[in-house]
Amino acid sequence: MTDSHEKQNVGEDIVTPWEVESASEKGVDYDKLINNFGSKRIDEALLERIAKVTKKPVHHMLRRGIFFSHRDLETILDLHEKKQPFFLYTGRGPSSEAMHMGHLIPFIFTKWLQDTFDVPLVIQMTDDEKFLWKDMTIDEANRLAHENAKDIIACGFDMDKTFIFSDVEYISQSAEFYKNICRIQKLVTFNQAKGIFGFTDSDSIGKISFPAIQAAPSFSSSFPQIFGDKTNIPCLIPCAIDQDPYFRMTRDAAPRLNYIKPALIHSTFFPALQGAQSKMSASDPTSSIFLTDSDDEIKTKINKYAYSGGGATEEEHRAKGGNCEVDVSYQYLTFFLEDDQRLKELEKGYTEGTILTGELKRELTKVLQKIVGDHRTRRAAVTDEVVNQYMMSRKLKFDY
């Protein structure tokens, strides 16, 4: 059986790279999604194995089930134990100037992976994709790729081991990347692309062929300048699970090209301030906390918009308790409050009704003001020159 041909709609949830919609206020049913996509749940045994192999505690996004699903992660751990190389690949579609906290999640986690495993990382900025999908010029999409790169760099990636590239720029620099794109495009029929991505006959031929461009960086031969004479280095891709269709397609293609299937580690979705059923949108500033928000804006947005799982009145809340599963402030804290002890207290108190929504909101405000503030400082130090250094095609430090 191949990975690719499952349906994309899980119950009433819709999960594609371009659309995530849940019918439930708890958000997407991830058990159904795993079952449907054919990936594996990251269970306790695997978490213990990660801790053992890396000789350090697992990241809070792992232990809290935010990165919850995977493909072939065991293989990557096996390699690392044997001191054999792999590389990380993640990416971003630069659709807008302003990035929000949700966009930061894969990068925060990827930074942890890079630090923990000490491996090279390639980050794809799909400016061509955003041009194809949005009402935007290709030069504007390329400009946004550079702007967003600043936020990514501000996450602290090791410059010696990180290559950030725009598709438009790197395709026009690397014959090997373009050759891999062609190789993948030769293997995938329109029928298959339709089955995996839901394309229709009215979609542009650009959209239809794009998935090969997101697939190609999974193969180390797309980066001869990085890996030198090392060929076919395995790849681990951290991403939100809506990106999985691209890599199911990639994993189908890999053995036909004598390439290694990329391994994956998937995150859940970050909810909108208004709750898991709402959409976060870069064009709606009230739908999330943005990396450009001031301390006051963060406070106001959380107070005004963060969906509460508490009782209708203080009296009712103290009597019946609140619902952490749907409370956005609590959910956001699971992503960003690293202190397990404190999170536990908040959960217990809120559920029992001794802690009110206001206290959760104050806690979240403090946490996000700190993260966004630190990010603001680091981003201000990222000049165009620094961006150019990260985005220059070059050899990376790669010791094995």
Place this chain on the structure above:
Amino acid sequence: MTDSHEKQNVGEDIVTPWEVESASEKGVDYDKLINNFGSKRIDEALLERIAKVTKKPVHHMLRRGIFFSHRDLETILDLHEKKQPFFLYTGRGPSSEAMHMGHLIPFIFTKWLQDTFDVPLVIQMTDDEKFLWKDMTIDEANRLAHENAKDIIACGFDMDKTFIFSDVEYISQSAEFYKNICRIQKLVTFNQAKGIFGFTDSDSIGKISFPAIQAAPSFSSSFPQIFGDKTNIPCLIPCAIDQDPYFRMTRDAAPRLNYIKPALIHSTFFPALQGAQSKMSASDPTSSIFLTDSDDEIKTKINKYAYSGGGATEEEHRAKGGNCEVDVSYQYLTFFLEDDQRLKELEKGYTEGTILTGELKRELTKVLQKIVGDHRTRRAAVTDEVVNQYMMSRKLKFDY
């Protein structure tokens, strides 16, 4: 009305970029084809205009109706009269090492156009296309692009004004070329590509998106290194008429990109030795005269395989005469014997039965031995170094 959405099958003829098949021994019905494609016949008045504008006799392939159809050729002549610039664009799919006489026709004619109008020329080697369509590695297709470039260079193009490029190489050198490819891919739906090229759902996404790659060199902004700060220079494309679907698509896209529609000049098809109903195939050495054939091979092939329009016996031939319309030796002479007077004599004598098939074959043998022999000598002088010079992305001489 747009150019694109005509049917591809004319009566019982099939004409697509990948298949040309005629139901008649006279070959494709070109009047029907012009009508169907929506191009224009090159008439006497236009030939006179060309002679007047260029101040020299028109090429024999024009006056004999081998280049017989066009789009917007008048516009190009208007420009030239006003001393305004245009450029030439043609190409080749490098599917095999050996090129035959049919492959030479667009290049012989394009050389005449370059000499006559003194304009820059870009020649696309679609190695990516051949990889996508054939059972061939991409590196082999790229190698063949360089091999075939030697034959093209041997046609005598002015190095100062000619850029030959492989798609695989040039896409990975020029962001502007790739951006134009993306821009075109964004405008063309699968439905439209299906209508123009006959793609099906079982075709690879590489094939489906390829037409944009053949379209993009029609726009001068794909070559900033050639045209410098001159933008939107008009383009004239000499090609066999089976390539017209690509450029109908291109002409539909052009105004939506604020680009100038490319003009076209179309040739008829060069028949196989066995007649207009047979297919010429690079894998069947008996189907045509190849540029690598020795004098003896040329003689033997013509004697053995060239389809005769003569009578069944000498007696019958002398009584009823031969049929030049289906006689391959005569047809080949129309392409390659420049002497109008001699061609007229041969036609008259053959039609009346005073000239036998043997004499036509001897004449053709002489003509082709000379052309192939001269080509052989010139090609032997084309080193890899010379190929690299033609294929280096660079400024061309472009005086206006």
